[in-house]
């Protein structure tokens with residue numbers, strides 16, 4: 227039986243949409259959309275594509291050929307994903323050119339005894355070639371806490387100061403994807419339940435989406451494993467709800483950008499030779515999705531090793547280490563992340579208070595955005611408070627002043643300031659933020675300088691709000 231298609235993803239002209247509209251219609255409702263008209267000026271769209279819409283593969287071989295990349299073999303399943311091999315871009319292009327004439331793929335991207343169908347995924351192109359501005363991130367997707375943080379810090383800082391090797395990927399989540407017609411990505415939801423955007427520089431993709439309220443239908447009855455390829459002959463006994471699932475679909479053309487909201491499962495097929503830019507990110511609008519995932523994965527990690535609890539010296543520590551390995555971050559990493567963004571948002575609010583009058587009385591759109599960010603962090607810190615995990619003896623300082631003295635934090639504040647200026651098209655506030663500015667922060671006077679627990683964080687945010695409303699009524 228075929229899939230039940232409930233509708234198409236809406237396509238709109240991104241140039242006719244304000245940021246506020248995007249927030250209201252897509253971030254807050256957590257709905258997917260396809261945006262047109264936002265890639266006209268991209269260098270990638272000129273340099274990487276021939277006039278006939280085919281990718282200029284030799285450009286990649288000649289200019290970026292030495293890069294080592296992860297390539298998925300779409301014909302070979304490995305656990306819940308495709309088998310990955312590492313090779314250079316030059317080798318990848320050679321193999322693509324060699325097999326492109328053979329047309330050995332079936333409709334769903336599976337190969338029948340043919341050569342491997344190779345799909346270059348998760349190439350950290352921006353990180354590797356920062357000078358080559360291939361594209362501009364569209365305004366709607368600029369508020370990207372995940373990548374801003376990873377540009378300045380690593381996500382997982384091991385509490386053991388003697389352990390220098392950090393084997394959890396902490397690079398960034400800005401990728402290029404390149405694959406011949408027939409390459410595909412199995413059914414999945416995105417890392418950390420982040421948002422993603424995916425822009426077709428050339429080619430065409432077919433997307434199938436399952437909303438978060440439907441996704442249990444594609445899981446087994448224990449909610450442990452999901453379907454791998456939705457076009458397979460799905461075993462009804464193993465996945466009893468699958469036939470009831472209602473799918474949304476979309477064919478994404480060249481120069482169109484798909485917005486994938488948090489927690490939406492999807493499967494993607496390249497209908498033509500395709501190059502895309504894909505980012506994953508989160509911010510104040512979807513931070514709660516990250517916490518929900520961490521909590522779920524934490525319970526799973528605990529359950530998995532429950533039988534060694536009594537013989538384990540540091541059972542909680544082991545659960546958190548396993549969580550970091552499996553999910554990419556643990557409670558401590560996430561908490562440290564939230565502390566940094568709370569401080570950065572407070573620094574910006576405080577800056578506006580000192581330089582542009584009382585922020586709560588101003589007409590700036592940045593102010594409500596910063597307030598919303600802090601409320602969203604506060605809400606999650608409240609939820610975290612109820613999960614009892616012993617505080618970690620921390621290699622990372624959670625002392626406000628020490629965080630602020632670090633040049634990485636200054637960089638984080640500056641990029642956030644520039645971002646909100648750009649998003650809300652404010653008159654340049656020209657945030658001239660220097661380390662000395664931090665030390666004058668009113669909000670820190672008299673308050674504890676340590677933010678070790680979710681409760682400390684809630685109190686810190688509350689004291690910021692009461693200070694600001696005091697200004698407002700005064």
Ligand SMILES: O=C(O)CCC(=O)C(=O)O
Nearest residue numbers: 410411422424486494504
């Ligand atoms: O384009 C693909 O093959 C997969 C993209 C994807 O899953 C995403 O952007 O979330």
